[in-house]
Amino acid sequence: MKNSFIYICLMVVAMISCNQDDKDPDVNILGYWNIVSVNRNWSSEMKPDENIDFQERYIFNDDGTFIKFSTKNQISGKTFLEPIQAFGIYEINPITDTDNLFEVILTFETNVVLASNCGSDAEYMILTKDNKLVNNSWVACDGPSFVYQRRKI
Numbered sequence: 001m002k003n004s005f006i007y008i009c010l011m012v013v014a015m016i017s018c019n020q021d022d023k024d025p026d027v028n029i030l031g032y033w034n035i036v037s038v039n040r041n042w043s044s045e046m047k048p049d050e051n052i053d054f055q056e057r058y059i060f061n062d063d064g065t066f067i068k069f070s071t072k073n074q075i076s077g078k079t080f081l082e083p084i085q086a087f088g089i090y091e092i093n094p095i096t097d098t099d100n101l102f103e104v105i106l107t108f109e110t111n112v113v114l115a116s117n118c119g120s121d122a123e124y125m126i127l128t129k130d131n132k133l134v135n136n137s138w139v140a141c142d143g144p145s146f147v148y149q150r151r152k153i
Helices: 002-019
Strands: 031-040 047-049 056-060 065-072 079-094 100-108 122-128 132-135 145-150
Antiparallel strands (some): 056 065, 065 079, 132 145
C-alpha cells in the first residue's frame, strides 16, 4: 500500500511537470524593452541616430497585453516632460526568415497617438535572432525605424 502511494505521487509529479510549457527566455518578448537606436531611412544607408532625445519603453505581459511609455509627442515631435502611456493587445506570428523570429502586431486600445506608424492604431514589429525588437511601421512613409532591447534584470 505504501509503495503504491509513492508510485502514484511520482506519476502525478511527472504528469504535472510534463504539462508545463517550457518558455525559452531568448525567443519571447515578455518583459521590459527600452529604445536603443533610431534609424533614419531617408538616406541610402540606415544609420543609427546616436542622439535619442526621448525615452520609450514597452512592457509585454504574458496575458497578451502591452503597455507603452513614451516621452515623444508623435504629432508635434517634441518631448513630454513626463512619459505618457498607452495600453493594448499584441499578437505574435512566427515568420520563416533567416534573420527574424517573429512578427509582433500591437493594437492600441488607449492613446492611439502613441502608435508609431503611418496612421493606424497598430504597430508592426519584428523580433530578430539577435534579440532586438524592431519597429519598421513608419518606414513605409519614409519615417524612421526604432530598435529596442530587453532590459536585463
